[in-house]
Amino acid sequence: MVVLIGVALVVIGFALRLNPMLVVTVSGIVTALLGGLNPLAILDTFGTGFATNRSVTIYVITLPVIGLLERYGLLQQASRLIGRLRALTTGRLLAAYLLIRQGTAALGLKDMCGPAQTVRPLIAPMALAAAIRRHGELSDRQIERVKAYSASSDTVGLFFGEDIFLAIGSILLITSFVDSTYHLKLDALQIAVWAIPTAVCAYVIHGARLLWLDRTLARTSDKQEVPA
Amino acid sequence: MIDAEWLYWVCGLFFVVGASFSYRQAQYGGAAFWALLGLSFCYSTFVVNKTAPAWPLGLAVLIIAGLAGFGALGRTTIATTCQAERITAANTLRGRLFVPALMIPLGR
Structure with a gap:
């Protein structure tokens, strides 16, 4: 349940109209840390996530x-x-x-x-x-x-x-x-x-x-x- | 799965070219952002093939997000045509203007 705090962070960040790029990134890191990932695993996840989702940017x-x-x-x-x-x-x-x-x-x-x-x-x-x-x-x-x-x-x-x-x-x-x-x-x-x-x-x-x-x-x- | 890697490299090179434009206008934050994004597109090919570790890419993504998030990109005025020039151009080109626009959906 605790890992869902990341979702709350996104909601709060958007409500406060903070820069969405920062909000999403920070909540991603927080969620990963709460989920027990070590820093290297977090970087790995960000990296593979980017590599496999490049298609959204083809436009x-x-x-x-x-x-x-x-x-x-x-x-x-x-x-x-x-x-x-x-x-x-x-x-x-x-x-x-x-x-x-x-x-x-x-x-x-x-x-x-x-x-x-x-x-x-x-x-x-x-x-x-x-x-x-x-x-x-x-x-x-x-x-x-x-x-x-x-x-x-x-x-x-x-x-x-x-x-x-x-x-x-x-x-x-x-x-x-x-x-x-x-x-x-x-x-x-x-x-x-x-x-x-x-x-x-x-x-x-x-x-x-x-x-x-x-x-x-x-x-x-x-x-x-x-x-x- | 259709191999789209070459297309990602085109995207990546496009971003790197964009970076050089930012660099020439002394927009160093923007140049760093686009260059890093472009190189990440190319580096990703090796991550997908599992021939390179993913963590340097993750680090690059965080830096890219930070650059964009803290407003390092700035704003530039874009060199473009005015309304009158566009009407003149449309008068000459007419229907031909739609040809490239229609080719985008048909090319898919």
Whole structure:
């Protein structure tokens, strides 16, 4: 139980808004010491942890490309493209992207889209451009809101789409865990099939929230709404 | 498991190049951070293969966390284009701007 103090440290550190890097590192060291690891073992653990989790940082490879494109007017071109499609509001665009994301994830193509691959270079600039066209200049708060909703359409789509695909880690985890703990024989296909109603609910609920974003933006901006 | 080690080395070299930029701007904290991070990416290959001990990497990770945690990175102004330049560039490049952006998801 004592080793769980590390979790409390994280909560306290974040609540006090201390630098998250320090909070996580210190709580890691404290937890390891309470767990009875010697200093060398702690360093070893940090080292192997870093080495085996490098994949989370792969996305930086795409940053130079995105930076270069933004330098040459990606956002401006996105807004021009959106300008031609007058019926496409921020909410409708994101709801369409949610459908694409969920659909491709359900087919097992879960790495085709993502925050680094599609949201940052394509979806967020287009969503912002659509919002600016409809509501005029946005406040910082509104800009952050549109970006956050763009990211959410990706995350929700992936989370509720991937379980429909059979050969995904989470399904295999569920089957192997339930099989070994409760001595049952779960059919992976059944889990995938019953992920469909959840996925539909997720689409309806989050799609509605995305469409509602248009109203929120209209309410919080000064400019008179331009009818679509 | 697809071997991604070469990609980690590309990442590592990218960070080391970033470190040299920081160094040239006399941002020594930032230079140390990026250089250490880049070298750690390469060194990790040997840790995964169990041909090198993991503890030096752990030490490097703690130093990296300390550098970032105590604000050694500082802030720099980034050389970039202004709004008007971007509109001009977008006028010339037009739809071609989307080609590299679309290649990122398709390349995966």
